[in-house]
Amino acid sequence: MARRGIGAALIVVALILVGGAGQPSHAQSGGTVHIVQRSETLSAIARRYGVTVDAIAHANGIPDPRHIYVGQRLVIPTLTTDEPLTTTKPYIFQAGDTLASIARRYHTTWQRLARLNRILAPGVIYTGQVIQVPSSETEDAGLTYVVRPDDTLLRIALRYGVDPWHLMAANRVGNPALIYPGQALLIPGAGPSVLPVPFLSVDVRPLPVKQGEVIYIAVRTTEPVTLTGRLFEQEVRFAEENGIYYGLLGVHVFTEPGLYALELSATNGQGQETGLSTAVVVAAGRFYHERIDLPAGRANLLDPAAIARDRERLDAARAIFTTRRHWTIPFERPCPGSISAYFGSRRAYNGGPYTSYHSGIDFRVPGGTPVRAAAAGTVVLAEPLMLWGNAVVIDHGWGVLTGYAHLGKIEVEVGQHVEPGEVIAAVGNTGLSTGAHLHWEMWVGGISVNGLQWLEGHSPWPASEWLAVGG
Ligand SMILES: [Zn+2]
Known part of the structure; x- marks a missing residue:
């Protein structure tokens, strides 16, 4: 089986301004420096800053744009030289921003911002895009x-x-x-809100979000509202905590990289509805490719009727949305052992095409080893299935669920509350499995996502907010 790439990639937008805020960030005397992250390409970086691949390659003396490396420092030539010398700082586009609203806030014109940033199409700006703005004391406090x-x-x-x-x-x-x-x-630092009332702020992260990751949306409003959302032609459901509305949605591994519209709608107590639309960027994840040959006895388990029965049971579970959050980050590892298959691996069975993918994480571990709940929650499924074998699904709240498959003995019942780390089953080799292992799966908003990131604490949740809310 061929393995390429990495299973879990974490985006860190590393932005520093050479020379500090007091220095002119001028293409000739410095500029924005971008630190290359895992799985980034020069064209993706160029897109993010609204410059060309050639411009970055030229500014950094890169002979072959395909050859950049993780940790490499790239000077981003964002400024034209015919602009008067001015001190600038990076600004990250927020939901609802336009070039004109940013210009008002920094007491300049949108045309000047467009020139500063070599933006050719001012209408095509997305949440998370970084632009340079004049840094001065006249910014609204x-x-x-x-x-x-x-x-x-x-x-x-x-x-x-x-x-x-x-x-x-x-x-x-x-x-x-x-x-x-x-x-x-x-x-x-809040600045005059550029969003339509009752929206105060819309925080979307990570940006860009990758295939198989979770997108986090936090909405603050001036008054209590009923909030609904749509993204990827799917409903985003919100739960309120401490006056903030939180929506989480998994990005399917087969979602095409590109720009997507996030539509929000807030209805206040008087029944007034206000809409807000913003663009979010999905970037490609990197996944392994695996060829799997099933032994003859097991292959007949790939019977369409059996798959349909299982899917019905699992789809009912993954559609669950409860408004009380039981989980905290990071999640706990459900069992010891090494990872034998990562999330998102493209899979071809018995020489066929790569039309399916691995929707969970496999831990190679001896049969009988205790399996533990990754977070607190309520058991919503505990029964034998054809493909999953003995299976358990736990609802952690806010549309976050975890599934445990190929179990030996199940030790919990539907409706039971479990604490993080509580033993729920023993590892087994039931269902479509070729040896004792735990298949562990995580769903957010009904979509299978890479649970490894939540085990390592790499969820998109901002740490400062997390401490305040979860304490
Ligand atoms: Zn698996």
């Missing part, structure tokens, strides 16, 4: 928020996505308990 009776400082900080200490410092509040209704607080 923030917005003013009037404290309401049921507010706490932490909730206000969360709602606007600012650090609570930063918020306290900006308002010279020594004790977070001593804020009072009617008090005017400066929300530092």
